[in-house]
């Protein structure tokens with residue numbers, strides 16, 4: 010062991026041991042050291058990591074898995090903006106006593122039984138694999154590793170960032186898969202990423218994808234997907250709802266831009282397709298708890314449309330990157346039922362972008378744009 014080894018030689022030159030790129034410095038002083046490179050730890054380097062992150066899903070629909078998932082999710086102060094002393098008794102004493110069973114049943118109705126996992130996980134994995142294939146086909150200055158993680162549950166952000174770093178990703182692009190920014194979604198993903206990096210000796214350089222609610226590639230993908238899905242229906246909807254996940258009105262009042270991002274996405278999609286405001290309307294779904302959320306509510310709108318004599322509607326979910334409980338069970342299940350019970354006749358849920366060709370074109374375009382100067 011070379012006891013005269015300095016920080017300089019460690020930090021600047023131990024990379025030579027695994028050098029694969031010609032442009033790395035080859036410091037004369039250092040290579041002349043007779044112990045080089047044996048006195049250097051072996052560390053992989055030279056790659057760029059791309060990490061897709063979505064919300065997460067329980068490991069199973071049983072009580073224990075559901076409880077674990079809901080506890081993690083609903084303990085996040087970005088999601089429930091209440092002081093702990095006020096929220097903890099409600100969460101532990103009321104919500105976690107009943108919701109795991111209720112939500113477990115809902116998840117069971119949309120579960121991917123073949124893979125024994127939620128559809129959100131199946132689709133996010135496929136998006137990651139397809140994006141990796143696209144990057145493998147390109148000639149780039151640095152190899153790109155693509156992977157995926159979940160904010161709550163598995164696979165965790167920590168496990169995937171650690172794995173990417175071990176593979177040699179010195180640069181990391183994180184893609185929170187939420188087109189519209191909300192503190193409860195985008196920010197909480199970034200918080201965890203920063204927390205993970207905080208514990209690393211050799212941190213990767215970091216970029217995070219900004220909200221892409223008005224990105225032309227996203228609007229074009231939505232327009233193409235809508236045209237494709239509508240052409241496959243055996244009826245023509247009288248009204249189309251763009252239904253976004255809601256947030257409490259209070260979060261908006263406190264400055265969250267989510268509502269404005271949703272409204273802009275809707276306007277751009279409408280304009281791209283030449284649709285009127287009456288034909289395509291924006292609503293908010295998935296209320297949680299007693300307080301007021303962003304309005305108009307999807308379920309109330311569906312009910313009043315049916316009651317006012319509208320017979321045929323379609324709903325799409327521009328804010329969800331992948332079909333999940335909230336789109337498959339709440340929209341295609343519950344809201345379909347509400348519509349039919351109140352006099353509606355034909356109902357369609359139009360799929361999310363998922364891993365479709367147009368969805369993958371969009372993800373590739375966003376990623377390549379964010380990787381500028383890195384690859």
Ligand SMILES: C=CC1=C(C)c2cc3[nH]c(cc4nc(cc5[nH]c(cc1n2)c(C)c5CCC(=O)O)C(CCC(=O)O)=C4C)c(C)c3C=C
Pocket residue numbers: 064065066067082088089108112127129187191193194254255256257295297328329332333334335
């Ligand atoms: C797409 C954006 C989302 C926002 C904004 C959001 C906010 C938000 N959500 C809850 C509570 C729950 N959401 C649940 C499921 C769920 N939420 C999103 C996305 C957003 N949530 C997705 C993609 C999913 C589905 C995950 C899946 O596995 O399929 C649930 C769990 C299910 C249930 O028990 O109802 C809860 C709870 C709050 C409080 C909130 C606040 C800002």
Ligand SMILES: [Fe+2]
Pocket residue numbers: 254295
């Ligand atoms: Fe949610």
Ligand SMILES: [Fe+2]
Pocket residue numbers: 268269270272
């Ligand atoms: Fe707004």
